[in-house]
Amino acid sequence: MNYEDRDTYGIYRGQAETGGPDQRRGPGPEMMGANTLIGNDVYNHNAEDLGDIKEIMLDLRNGTVAYAVLSFGGFLGVGEKLFAVPWHALTLDTQHKRFVLNVEKEHLRHAPGFDKHKWPNMADQSWANEIHAYYGTKPHSDDPRM
Incomplete structure (x- = not known):
């Protein structure tokens, strides 16, 4: 969608x-x-379906979009894993009306994720550092574009 x-x-x-x-x-x-x-498809640069956006997380402290929560794997919501992907790691493909995340499918399979019933504390700086390191992005406070 x-x-x-x-x-x-x-x-x-x-x-x-x-x-x-x-x-x-x-x-x-x-x-x-x-x-x-919410619900937008996410593909990688090889046109492989990586899942869809389940939630958009706003950092209310600095007024920015921090993460897109991506659903990957499973079937009809069973066995799916959620991933907080730094917003800056996504680009909008207006031609195909979807987002692109420049990672291999296997890389995402091994990404730090979480269960839909046990969300991490996304305000925790050590958690944020781990996520940004995995995707090769910088936290908002370190990002010169901010």
């Missing part, structure tokens, strides 16, 4: 007709509604 399918407020209306974002008809891909991104 993609963000256009969940666009209840018409944020992206007009994009299908023009083949891409129409800046005159909404915010475009630089500014998107978080609710429309």
Whole structure:
């Protein structure tokens, strides 16, 4: 499923007709509604399906999107593993209306993850450091783009 399918407020209306974002008809891909991104597919650079976004985690201390919680593996929610992927590790593929995470499927299989009934303390700095090190990103406080 993609963000256009969940666009209840018409944020992206007009994009299908023009083949891409129409800046005159909404915010475009630089500014998107978080609710429309839940459920979006995530693929890697080899066009392999890595799962979908289950949640978007906001860092309320500094007003940024910190992580996308990605579901991977399992069948119909049974046996699936959740992963907090640093937001900066994802890119939006507007042509295919999905996100791209530049990791091999096997790398994600071995990523630090968690069960849907036992979420980690994402505000814990040591946990954040581990996640960012795994994906090769920097925490927001260390990121020169912030």
